[in-house]
Amino acid sequence: MGTSDDEAKPASAARIYDYFLGGTHNFPADRAAAQTMLQVLPLVPQMARTNRAFLRRAVRYLAESGVRQFLDVGSGIPTEGNVHEIVQQVEPEARVVYVDIDPLAVAESLELLDGNPLATVVNADLRDPRSILSHPQVTALLDFDRPIGLVLGAVLHFVPDETAYDVVGRLLAAMAPGSHLLISHATADEAPHEQDEIDVAHDIYRHRTATPLGLRTRAQIERFFEGLDLVEPGVVWLPLWRPAPDDPQYFADDPTRSAGIGGVGRIPPHQDR
Numbered sequence: 001m002g003t004s005d006d007e008a009k010p011a012s013a014a015r016i017y018d019y020f021l022g023g024t025h026n027f028p029a030d031r032a033a034a035q036t037m038l039q040v041l042p043l044v045p046q047m048a049r050t051n052r053a054f055l056r057r058a059v060r061y062l063a064e065s066g067v068r069q070f071l072d073v074g075s076g077i078p079t080e081g082n083v084h085e086i087v088q089q090v091e092p093e094a095r096v097v098y099v100d101i102d103p104l105a106v107a108e109s110l111e112l113l114d115g116n117p118l119a120t121v122v123n124a125d126l127r128d129p130r131s132i133l134s135h136p137q138v139t140a141l142l143d144f145d146r147p148i149g150l151v152l153g154a155v156l157h158f159v160p161d162e163t164a165y166d167v168v169g170r171l172l173a174a175m176a177p178g179s180h181l182l183i184s185h186a187t188a189d190e191a192p193h194e195q196d197e198i199d200v201a202h203d204i205y206r207h208r209t210a211t212p213l214g215l216r217t218r219a220q221i222e223r224f225f226e227g228l229d230l231v232e233p234g235v236v237w238l239p240l241w242r243p244a245p246d247d248p249q250y251f252a253d254d255p256t257r258s259a260g261i262g263g264v265g266r267i268p269p270h271q272d273r
């Protein structure tokens with residue numbers, strides 16, 4: 001990619017992540033931001049792939065458990081193993097709505113989904129859950145009286161304050177019992193990274209993108225699942241969540257180096273939230 005317009009674009013979380021995953025949908029500012037981060041955190045691409053592998057396993061688990069509708073917020077630029085590809089392998093009639101704040105992520109997803117009537121993408125902001133829940137494309141494709149898999153992969157750390165708990169609570173409150181919350185989240189808690197390395201990542205997202213980074217501790221990540229039944233093995237380092245033989249083995253010796261924690265929880269039957 002490379003027009004003069006692209007040269008002037010500020011970096012974005014979606015395009016920096018695309019670069020880490022080896023994608024081509026990124027601009028000079030994204031590559032510069034990513035390269036600065038790689039100088040201090042050279043394992044970020046492996047962390048990103050470990051996150052994708054977790055999402056793959058967890059989404060497949062939900063589809064195999066009978067969840068037939070998915071709302072993937074902060075879905076990103078399409079890459080290998082997109083949610084609709086995984087769940088429609090298990091159940092061809094499964095429905096998926098992607099949501100992202102990044103216009104390029106939305107445009108690329110639209111292109112990929114062309115001709116798939118059971119999946120769509122919406123440009124909206126997680127910090128405004130009402131705009132998602134009332135969006136005509138969301139209400140047209142998803143039935144909120146039946147279980148939904150709410151996928152929040154590596155996005156809540158871009159909603160750094162208390163707002164994040166409120167937002168997740170509002171989305172879950174609109175969903176039926178049997179719905180599931182799937183989260184992966186970057187953390188510096190218990191992870192063997194130096195404070196100055198983490199400071200560089202914070203600086204990059206704060207000064208070069210529209211979405212500052214807010215890492216949370218394990219306890220803060222667990223708080224998102226309050227009131228839900230946690231699926232085994234609970235909220236754990238990403239490589240430890242139901243590992244599969246085809247997983248990348250980057251952090252086999254020390255899962256804390258993945259710097260990512262995730263889990264899946266289920267809205268219990270007939271419970272007021």
Ligand SMILES: C[S@@+](CC[C@H](N)C(=O)[O-])C[C@H]1O[C@@H](n2cnc3c(N)ncnc32)[C@H](O)[C@@H]1O
Nearest residue numbers: 014017074075076100101102125126153154158
């Ligand atoms: C690191 S990527 C994660 C992509 C994918 N979910 C995954 O885990 O592989 C984070 C995505 O969240 C999106 N994002 C950040 N803040 C957001 C917000 N407030 N509302 C919606 N999307 C947001 C970014 O544009 C980006 O595409």
